[in-house]
Amino acid sequence: MRLVLLGPPGAGKGTLAALLKESLKLVHISTGDMFREEIRNKTQLGCGAKLYIDKGELVPDEIVIQMIEQQLTNNSAVGHGGYMLDGFPRTCKQAEDLDRILERIQQPLDYALYMTATLPIIVQRLGGRRVCRKCGALFHIRNKPPLKENVCDNCGGEIYKRADDNEATIHTRMNVYVNNTQPVKDYYKNQGKLKELDGDKESDEVQAILMKMFRDK
Numbered sequence: 001m002r003l004v005l006l007g008p009p010g011a012g013k014g015t016l017a018a019l020l021k022e023s024l025k026l027v028h029i030s031t032g033d034m035f036r037e038e039i040r041n042k043t044q045l046g047c048g049a050k051l052y053i054d055k056g057e058l059v060p061d062e063i064v065i066q067m068i069e070q071q072l073t074n075n076s077a078v079g080h081g082g083y084m085l086d087g088f089p090r091t092c093k094q095a096e097d098l099d100r101i102l103e104r105i106q107q108p109l110d111y112a113l114y115m116t117a118t119l120p121i122i123v124q125r126l127g128g129r130r131v132c133r134k135c136g137a138l139f140h141i142r143n144k145p146p147l148k149e150n151v152c153d154n155c156g157g158e159i160y161k162r163a164d165d166n167e168a169t170i171h172t173r174m175n176v177y178v179n180n181t182q183p184v185k186d187y188y189k190n191q192g193k194l195k196e197l198d199g200d201k202e203s204d205e206v207q208a209i210l211m212k213m214f215r216d217k
């Protein structure tokens with residue numbers, strides 16, 4: 001199965017992707033995670049992307065599309081069991097270019113999962129989110145605290161707060177989302193591939209609803 005996960009910051013895209021990775025054995029491709037890895041490794045791509053990410057703005061389309069194209073064409077695991085694109089596409093240009101790439105490699109998308117979430121929930125989630133520096137596992141100081149403070153339950157790595165999870169940047173990310181990413185919803189609606197999910201619900205419940213949608217399709 002080939003999926004894209006759309007939705008505002010904090011809707012739970014990464015959290016749902018981690019669950020689907022287990023249950024459906026899909027490769028998880030997150031452009032945000034890829035950029036953070038590049039930033040950690042201080043690559044040229046990472047240094048360039050950081051200028052945008054720290055402000056909550058989008059990295060230019062050409063850079064993101066090139067990065068995704070490399071993943072989809074060079075990662076052999078992607079061709080086998082399918083994948084989830086998390087945080088991509090985020091503009092209509094990215095969605096159109098993705099379709100062109102997928103047509104060329106003959107791997108059309110099955111569904112676009114659009115996760116909604118209300119603003120108070122988004123602010124609460126992003127304010128309390130913590131991430132493992134080593135394996136990327138997601139935690140939350142209240143909703144999902146690690147067993148040992150600042151230590152990842154999965155790999156023992158150090159847990160940190162993302163630099164863009166501060167009030168001012170969250171505000172910019174929300175505006176960018178409304179202006180640039182929300183229109184992508186209609187792009188997939190017109191293709192008949194859109195499925196909407198209520199991201200305010202508990203993540204296990206969201207996953208159960210989605211699995212039922214797949215069964216009933």
Ligand code: AP5
Pocket residue numbers: 007008009010011012013014015016031032033035052053054056057058059060061064086087088089090094125126128129130138139140143144173199200201202203204206
């Ligand atoms: P990215 O990393 O994709 O960030 P985002 O879209 O802002 O989304 P988040 O990762 O913040 O939220 P999420 O929906 O994954 O929530 P999560 O599951 O972690 O992108 C970062 C930046 O990179 C962008 O701003 C941009 O600059 C750049 N970028 C990336 N892709 C790009 C592209 N295609 N084009 C251009 N630029 C791009 O959950 C959040 C918290 O809530 C966690 O603590 C979690 O434990 C908790 N939680 C989640 N779900 C639930 C639930 N159901 N119940 C209770 N708690 C929950």
Ligand code: MG
Pocket residue numbers: 013014015030032087
């Ligand atoms: Mg995420």
